[in-house]
Amino acid sequence: MIRIEHLYKSFGDVHVLKDISIEYKQGLCNMIIGASGSGKTVLLKTIIGLMTPDSGTVTFNGEDISLLPYEEKKRFRQNIGVLFQNSALFDFATVLENVMFPMDFFTDWSAAQKRERAQYCLERVNVQGNDGKYPGELSGGMQKRVGIARAIALNPAYLICDEPNSGLDPETAILIDQLIHGLTREFGMTTVINTHDMNSILEIGDNIGFLHQGRMLWQGDRHTIFDTDCQELRKFVCANSLARNIMEGHDSIA
Amino acid sequence: MLRDFFIQTGKYFLFLKIVFKKPEKWKIFWRQFIQEADKLIISSVVLVSVISIFIGGVLVIQTASNMNNPFLDRMLVGYMVRESLILEFCSTMVALILAGKIGSNIASELGSMRITEQVDAIEMMGVNSASFLVLPKILAVTLLCPLLVLLSFCLGLLGGWVVVSMTSIIPLAKYAAGLKYCFNDFYVFYSCVKMSIFCFVIASVSAFNGYYAKGGALGVGRSSTKSIVVSCILILMLDLVITQLMLY
Numbered sequence: 264m265i266r267i268e269h270l271y272k273s274f275g276d277v278h279v280l281k282d283i284s285i286e287y288k289q290g291l292c293n294m295i296i297g298a299s300g301s302g303k304t305v306l307l308k309t310i311i312g313l314m315t316p317d318s319g320t321v322t323f324n325g326e327d328i329s330l331l332p333y334e335e336k337k338r339f340r341q342n343i344g345v346l347f348q349n350s351a352l353f354d355f356a357t358v359l360e361n362v363m364f365p366m367d368f369f370t371d372w373s374a375a376q377k378r379e380r381a382q383y384c385l386e387r388v389n390v391q392g393n394d395g396k397y398p399g400e401l402s403g404g405m406q407k408r409v410g411i412a413r414a415i416a417l418n419p420a421y422l423i424c425d426e427p428n429s430g431l432d433p434e435t436a437i438l439i440d441q442l443i444h445g446l447t448r449e450f451g452m453t454t455v456i457n458t459h460d461m462n463s464i465l466e467i468g469d470n471i472g473f474l475h476q477g478r479m480l481w482q483g484d485r486h487t488i489f490d491t492d493c494q495e496l497r498k499f500v501c502a503n504s505l506a507r508n509i510m511e512g513h514d515s516i517a
Numbered sequence: 518m519l520r521d522f523f524i525q526t527g528k529y530f531l532f533l534k535i536v537f538k539k540p541e542k543w544k545i546f547w548r549q550f551i552q553e554a555d556k557l558i559i560s561s562v563v564l565v566s567v568i569s570i571f572i573g574g575v576l577v578i579q580t581a582s583n584m585n586n587p588f589l590d591r592m593l594v595g596y597m598v599r600e601s602l603i604l605e606f607c608s609t610m611v612a613l614i615l616a617g618k619i620g621s622n623i624a625s626e627l628g629s630m631r632i633t634e635q636v637d638a639i640e641m642m643g644v645n646s647a648s649f650l651v652l653p654k655i656l657a658v659t660l661l662c663p664l665l666v667l668l669s670f671c672l673g674l675l676g677g678w679v680v681v682s683m684t685s686i687i688p689l690a691k692y693a694a695g696l697k698y699c700f701n702d703f704y705v706f707y708s709c710v711k712m713s714i715f716c717f718v719i720a721s722v723s724a725f726n727g728y729y730a731k732g733g734a735l736g737v738g739r740s741s742t743k744s745i746v747v748s749c750i751l752i753l754m755l756d757l758v759i760t761q762l763m764l765y
Contacts, residue, residue: 311641313637313640313641336643337643337644337645338643339643340640340641340642340643341642341643343641345637345638345641347634347637347638348634349633349634351633351634351635351637351638352635353630353635353638353639354629354630354635364642365642367542367545368541368542368545368642368643368644369642369643
């Protein structure tokens with residue numbers, strides 16, 4: 264479980280996060296949603312410790328990693344798998360080497376064991392048979408999958424995804440969503456996904472927090488999102504025509 | 518501007534402090550070291566060779582054309598060429614050229630990795646990204662660049678020899694005698710030390726600028742340019758300091 268309490272973050276005079284408090288539960292796809300510039304990525308980067316909050320705490324199962332010494336923090340980060348917006352695969356390494364990268368550093372496994380584990384992870388995300396290819400030779404969807412395989416290579420307790428289906432076609436985007444959802448359930452991870460894609464929200468949003476101009480205005484799930492009275496959230500949801508139709512249906516029933 | 522200079526200088530030394538941490542795994546470090554040596558040093562051999570041969574030849578012609586005095590022995594052309602090469606050209610000039618080649622390579626590579634979040638990805642895995650990415654580069658360049666000095670020296674002399682034998686600007690025997698005249702092997706050591714220091718500056722300054730690059734592709738280009746400019750200025754300043762310290 265990840266708990267965020269009274270989190271503030273600003274850059275100079277620009278207050279990006281204002282008093283954010285939310286809890287992300289284990290085994291669920293927890294989502295941070297909001298329009299571009301609402302502070303989603305800053306919140307995500309603050310959660311994983313790439314940015315330091317001005318005040319407030321982020322605790323992982325009760326442990327505040329910002330208070331840990333550097334070496335401890337490094338050790339703790341091995342529990343966190345991160346899928347970056349553009350996959351962030353290493354250009355200098357092949358697909359297999361990318362997935363084996365964390366194992367090279369943090370396990371004493373033999374080369375054969377590492378290869379076996381990497382191939383299992385790649386199979387799990389359906390990109391087997393591309394071991395020797397470099398990231399530049401893969402499609403965007405495949406890069407995301409390899410990114411997920413690398414993120415789960417060490418069996419992390421937490422999976423953090425920054426806009427996992429941005430730049431993907433709708434079909435591939437849904438497949439990536441379902442993959443993340445399935446892995447979250449299968450491995451009992453605490454998954455936090457940052458997105459503004461309504462399809463993803465409706466597909467896998469188990470616990471959703473809506474961020475607007477740095478404030479967490481609403482929290483619920485994909486079933487209750489259409490019942491909201493929050494005008495900013497309604498505006499955000501109705502930007503998608505399918506969601507707008509559903510919301511209008513809900514309103515007429517109400 | 519002065520404030521910015523002090524901030525950047527402080528940040529640079531803090532960066533070095535992070536870089537010079539014990540590698541997470543020595544096996545991975547050595548693998549990286551070999552790769553960087555190949556990418557940064559071995560790949561510079563051709564460039565250094567070509568430049569050295571031509572500069573050696575040009576030095577012979579220029580020196581000979583300025584020593585027409587009949588009271589000066591023509592042997593001194595060889596002597597002057599050798600001293601010019603080992604004292605200044607093979608270290609400082611080659612370092613300035615490498616600042617462009619190696620410096621831009623390091624800055625653009627790290628800058629691209631920074632803006633595509635690859636550096637963040639390494640950091641998030643619990644790996645010291647600065648040490649993993651930068652330490653092998655700095656050590657490979659600093660330790661192996663003196664070999665380029667020796668190569669450059671030999672090829673510079675060879676270039677001079679080729680010009681002498683092709684143009685008979687001075688007798689070949691005089692050139693050979695000049696090369697052997699009053700040879701001080703300390704100058705070779707001095708040149709290698711200078712080169713190591715210059716290359717440390719090139720690698721660390723470029724890595725610093727690349728590692729903290731921001732602003733997309735434009736930012737990578739900016740960091741690359743800045744690396745080359747700063748490295749060149751520092752090389753020339755350090756040249757003066759090292760020469761004063763080691764030769765006087």
